[in-house]
Structures are given as C-alpha cells and as structure tokens.
Amino acid sequence: MGKLLEVENLSVEYVTSNIGSIKAVDNVSFNINEGDSLGLAGESGCGKSTIAYSLMKLHRPPAMITGGSIKLNNIDILKMTNKELQKFRWNEASMVFQSAMNCLNPVVTIEKQFLEIFKYHGITKNKKEGLKLSEELLSIVDIHPERLKDYPHQFSGGMRQRxxxxxxxxxxxxxxxxxxxxxxxxxxxxxxxxQKIYDLKKEFNFAVIFITHDISLMMEFCDMVAVMYGGKIVEQASSKKILHSPSHPYTFGLKNSFPSLKGKLEYMEGIKGNPLNLSNIPQGCRFQDRCFKASEKCFEIDPEITSSGNDFFYCHNPLVNNGGV
Ligand SMILES: Nc1ncnc2c1ncn2[C@@H]1O[C@H](COP(=O)(O)OP(=O)(O)OP(=O)(O)O)[C@@H](O)[C@H]1O
Ligand SMILES: [Mg+2]
Structure with missing residues (x-):
C-alpha cells in the first residue's frame, strides 16, 4: 500500500490581539496509507478540528499555518494555488464537518444542492446526468431517490448527515x-x-481520518489511532495496541473514560484535572500535572519520540503492557 498523506511538523497558531498567540497544533507529524483509517482522539480543545481544517487548507484567520508540510500523493497542499485547491477539494480529499447536517441550505431541495456541487466541479455534463448521479449517491447511503425533491427539514438528523x-x-x-x-x-x-461509511470505504478504497471524542467507537472502526493532548500527538498506534496496551498514561486515561461498547464492564475513571491551557504551555511534558506516572524529569524535559514501526509515543515513564498501573 502506497503512502497517501504525509503530514510533517505541522504547526498551526491562532493569533489574536486579546489573548496573543495560541499554538493549537504543535509540530505534528503522521502518515496515512491508501485506504487506511486513522482515528484522531483527544479532549475538547486539543486541536483536532484545527488539524482537519488545515489538511484541506480550509483554515481561516486568526488560524495561521506556521510550519510544516502536508503532502497528498507527494504534492504539498500548502503550496497549491486557489485553482489547484478547488480541484483538490472534493476530488482528492473531502470533509464532513462537525455538525455538518446543519450545513445543508434549508431553503433549497437536496436535488438542487447536489446539482450545484456537480456544476461547480464540472462533474456531470447536463441535468440528466446530474440527476442520475444524485440518485446513485442517495441510494449509496440508503435513502430512496424519491427524496431528492425534499428540503433538508423533511429529513431526520441521521438522514441529513447521510x-x-x-x-x-x-x-x-x-x-x-x-x-x-x-x-x-x-x-x-x-x-x-x-458502518455505512466503512462499507463504502471497502467498496471505494478511500482513506479515512475519523475525529471523535468517543474512543471506543473509534477503536471499533479505525486501524490506527492517534491520541492528541494539548496540540501534540502524544501517542499513535494500532487500535489493538491502544485498546490493550497503550504506552502513554494519557491514552490509558482517555480510554478508561469511556464505557466499552462490547464485552464486560471495565473499570472506568476519568482523567483528573483540566485540559491544557494552550496559551500557557509548561516546560517539560505538557501532561505533567495530570499524570499519575509523572516524575521530576517530566517537569523539566519535554520527552523525545519513542518509535517502533508506525507506532510512536512521547513519554518518560510509559506504561508497560498495562502493567505498572
Ligand atoms: N477561531 C479561533 N480563535 C482562537 N482560538 C481558537 C479558534 N478556534 C479554535 N481555537 C483554539 O484552538 C484550540 C484547538 O481548537 P480545536 O477546535 O481544533 O479543538 P478540537 O480538538 O477540535 O475540540 P472539540 O473536540 O471541542 O471539537 C482550542 O484551544 C481553541 O480554543
Ligand atoms: Mg473539533
């Protein structure tokens, strides 16, 4: 499987006059192979959406990409012209936003909204072709083509999302x-x-980046999971490893803050303390004050990367096979 997306040392800042500069994404690197799925997990405000918007170069001021590269099939998205970007979006990569179901235009039928997209991107030659494709796309997500004439409010939330x-x-x-x-x-x-998205993924072999707070849902659907804390990916590993033997204490805590969908009821405990204040990043490891494994070193030195194959983590005192806990 070839490499599809390579993100290297990506940094994104929000520069505002009242609170100064916030480094919402700090030197983040990760890769995705063709057809793979990567989950991006982490508490609210850790920078997940900021990464997502940057990957599509859809970030807007006060967000600024201050470093790094984002390559899709070896082409740096950050260096693309607006015209190239227009082609890249939807064609090469597309995004379903947080609360996307509210993005549909309430006064325009679904059919018209499909046709507008096709026209804008020059996908179909005429209305007849456009209608045929709209019908196909709706049936892909299990909605009857008859519903094309409906307005968004005539659909349930789940249908709108589909x-x-x-x-x-x-x-x-x-x-x-x-x-x-x-x-x-x-x-x-x-x-x-x-489930529908992952069935389609099997059929069309697209890669997925899936962002959610719900780490158990993520582990069920993703091959790999990247765990973010305060603007950094602190651990990345296969879902299996994240589930059974995470290395980073934050991953362990995050995993245990959710009940598992299947199997026995495991002990569940949240992570003490509050998420990191990004305008006040401490010296040393950024998880120091919430970490049950923290030692003196963690307050002084930012941990280096420890990697093995595609897996990596940043921690001075990693968990070993969930032992040590
Ligand atoms: N427009 C903005 N101006 C200033 N700061 C912002 C802006 N948007 C986001 N931030 C800050 O950047 C950080 C990361 O935000 P982001 O939306 O990427 O988090 P997230 O992980 O997606 O959170 P959530 O899970 O709640 O969606 C947060 O600390 C947030 O306060
Ligand atoms: Mg978000």
Missing amino acids: VVIAMALALKPKLLILDEPTTALDTVVQHDIL
Missing part, C-alpha cells in the same frame, strides 16, 4: 475527513452511519 456524507463522496475522493460526523445523533444511528 446526505452530507453522500455529497462528500460525490467525486470519489482518496481521503475522507470526518470531524465528529455523528456526535449530534443517538448511539444506534451513529453506529449505523459509521
């Missing part, structure tokens, strides 16, 4: 970014929609 997903897949992108695609929906609908 419509948005169908739109994101319209150009058969190689990468689909899902930023909390189902958070507003109930658990059963959430699960069904993700």
Whole structure:
C-alpha cells in the first residue's frame, strides 16, 4: 500500500490581539496509507478540528499555518494555488464537518444542492446526468431517490448527515475527513452511519481520518489511532495496541473514560484535572500535572519520540503492557 498523506511538523497558531498567540497544533507529524483509517482522539480543545481544517487548507484567520508540510500523493497542499485547491477539494480529499447536517441550505431541495456541487466541479455534463448521479449517491447511503425533491427539514438528523456524507463522496475522493460526523445523533444511528461509511470505504478504497471524542467507537472502526493532548500527538498506534496496551498514561486515561461498547464492564475513571491551557504551555511534558506516572524529569524535559514501526509515543515513564498501573 502506497503512502497517501504525509503530514510533517505541522504547526498551526491562532493569533489574536486579546489573548496573543495560541499554538493549537504543535509540530505534528503522521502518515496515512491508501485506504487506511486513522482515528484522531483527544479532549475538547486539543486541536483536532484545527488539524482537519488545515489538511484541506480550509483554515481561516486568526488560524495561521506556521510550519510544516502536508503532502497528498507527494504534492504539498500548502503550496497549491486557489485553482489547484478547488480541484483538490472534493476530488482528492473531502470533509464532513462537525455538525455538518446543519450545513445543508434549508431553503433549497437536496436535488438542487447536489446539482450545484456537480456544476461547480464540472462533474456531470447536463441535468440528466446530474440527476442520475444524485440518485446513485442517495441510494449509496440508503435513502430512496424519491427524496431528492425534499428540503433538508423533511429529513431526520441521521438522514441529513447521510446526505452530507453522500455529497462528500460525490467525486470519489482518496481521503475522507470526518470531524465528529455523528456526535449530534443517538448511539444506534451513529453506529449505523459509521458502518455505512466503512462499507463504502471497502467498496471505494478511500482513506479515512475519523475525529471523535468517543474512543471506543473509534477503536471499533479505525486501524490506527492517534491520541492528541494539548496540540501534540502524544501517542499513535494500532487500535489493538491502544485498546490493550497503550504506552502513554494519557491514552490509558482517555480510554478508561469511556464505557466499552462490547464485552464486560471495565473499570472506568476519568482523567483528573483540566485540559491544557494552550496559551500557557509548561516546560517539560505538557501532561505533567495530570499524570499519575509523572516524575521530576517530566517537569523539566519535554520527552523525545519513542518509535517502533508506525507506532510512536512521547513519554518518560510509559506504561508497560498495562502493567505498572
Ligand atoms: N477561531 C479561533 N480563535 C482562537 N482560538 C481558537 C479558534 N478556534 C479554535 N481555537 C483554539 O484552538 C484550540 C484547538 O481548537 P480545536 O477546535 O481544533 O479543538 P478540537 O480538538 O477540535 O475540540 P472539540 O473536540 O471541542 O471539537 C482550542 O484551544 C481553541 O480554543
Ligand atoms: Mg473539533
């Protein structure tokens, strides 16, 4: 499998006059192979959406990319012209935003919204072709083509979300970014929609970046999981490793703050303290004051990367096989 996306040393800052500069993404690197799925986990405010927007170069002021590169099939997205970007978005990569179901235009029928996208991107030659493709896309997400004439309010939240997903897949992108695609929906609908996305992924072989607070849902659907804390990816490993033997104490804590969907009820405990204040990053490890494994070193030196194959973590006192806990 070839490498699809390579993110190297990406840094993104929010520069505001009242609070100064916030480094929301700090020197983050990760890769995704064609057809792979990567989950991006972490508490609210740790920088997940900021990464997602940057990957599409959809970040807007006060966000500024201050360093690094984002390459899709070896082409640096950050160096693309607006015209190149227009082609890149939807064609190469597309994104379903946090609360995307509210992005549909309420006064325009679904059919018209599909046709507008096709026209804008020059996908179909005429209305007839456009209608045919719209019908196909709706049936892909299990919605009857008859519903094309309906307005967004005539759909349930779950259906609206599926419509948005169908739109994101319209150009058969190689990468689909899902930023909390189902958070507003109930658990059963959430699960069904993700199952649908992963069935489609098998069929069309696109890669997925899946952002959610729900790490158990993520572990069920993703091959790899990257765990973010305060603007950094502190650990990345296969879902299996994250589930059974995480190395970083934060990963362990995050995993245990969620009940598992299947199997026995395990002991559940949140992580003490509050998320990191990004405008006041301490010396040493940024998880120091919340970490049950913290030692003196953690307050002085920022840990270096420890890697093995595609897995890596940043910690002075990693957990060993969940022992030591
Ligand atoms: N427009 C903005 N101006 C200033 N700071 C911002 C802005 N947008 C985000 N931030 C800050 O950047 C940090 C990362 O935000 P981001 O939205 O990427 O987090 P997130 O991990 O997606 O959180 P959530 O899980 O709540 O969606 C936060 O500390 C947030 O306060
Ligand atoms: Mg977010």
